[in-house]
Amino acid sequence: MYDRAKQFELVRFATITAGSTAIDVYPGTGDWTVIFSDVVGPEGRVYSFVPAEVAHFKNDPVGLMRALAQQSGRENVEAVSADVVALAEATPSVDVVWMHLFYHDLHTPLIQAKGATATAFNQAVYASLKSGGRYVIIDHAAEAESGSRDTASLHRIDPALVVKEVLEAGFVLDAQSDLLASEADAHAIRVFDPTIKGATDRFAYRFIRP
Template sequence: MRLPAELLAFSKVKKGDVVVDIWPGGGYWSRLFSTLVGPSGKVYAYVPAEITGFKSDPLALAKAIASEPGHGNVEATSYPAAEQPQADLYNQVDVAWTFENYHDLHDSFMKGADVNAFNQAVFKRLKPGGYYIVADHAAVAGSGLKNTEDLHRIDLATVRAEVEKAGFVFDGETSVLAVAADDHQLKIFDPAIRGKTDRFVLRFKKPSH
């Protein structure tokens, strides 16, 4: 369950925008953003360099989107998660989006990626007034980073604290993906809960001044 109409509205992505889809996976959201921003907009399907060696070849998946009819405004990009943008790339992006992958930034396969530096890089790329949307699988409140690797979950409060540390201001939350029946104890791939996990969706804003 993704509820694209509700989440696209929450993201505030609009025609002509520049969007970065962080860790696009199969490209579900990249394709939707591509259609929404239109020919005058741009979508960067960003694959962290740390995961380009995965068996699924996530960079190839991202590159394939651009060759599809109607998605020529998508460009696959890859660089280390903590890499800071060059000066000429500051303030270029309207919306940065990451769906169900923020917790992975803390996992061992990311080779010790600096999450604070990653969030700072997102901050620098966004235009003043731009939005950063983080959706992920909820962990037990107060658990912090305890279950990012084993259950693939993360505490909402921890995400908020990390993102705000980079200079963002919390701008809202939607509960459309919340599931009260999920007690946050199972791994997200467990057949009993897969596709029915409790997920939070947070929106942060880069201050205009």
């Protein structure tokens, strides 16, 4: 997880504030769900969305989010699970869809096993957002012009491909941040390698649904 200063900057970049409604896509252990829950407060809502494609993992990601939602002070959190492309049907319209280190998985056999594609998912996000809603993507950068080549092997994706796919779904690129950029990352090894884990070169984009 990032230090508090970076957490604050990323929340600000995502434009999540008191009263916001947000979807945290594939929340992992729920770190961002907790942060957003604190930020949006009692008038807001956070949907912790676990794709059905990963619900079978041994750490029981759906159970983890349900337990989190039952904690004291987390009444504004709701655990949701459905096929990844059924996002719009599983949640109401929201202000922000947040996707942290997961977009590359849309190009892997794990997520595509039930027929999901990045195109279909981006369309689902578009349908999930209110007019003017924001779609925030943060992920590990791959080598330029590599497309989706390294998504399964290195867990990285070419930032240009992400922009291309999201714009094709009808979004407008609103902002990008180099807060998590790292020139020391050569983009050539797996993100879990001990020499780079936690310090990969990461891009951050904010798109808007017109």
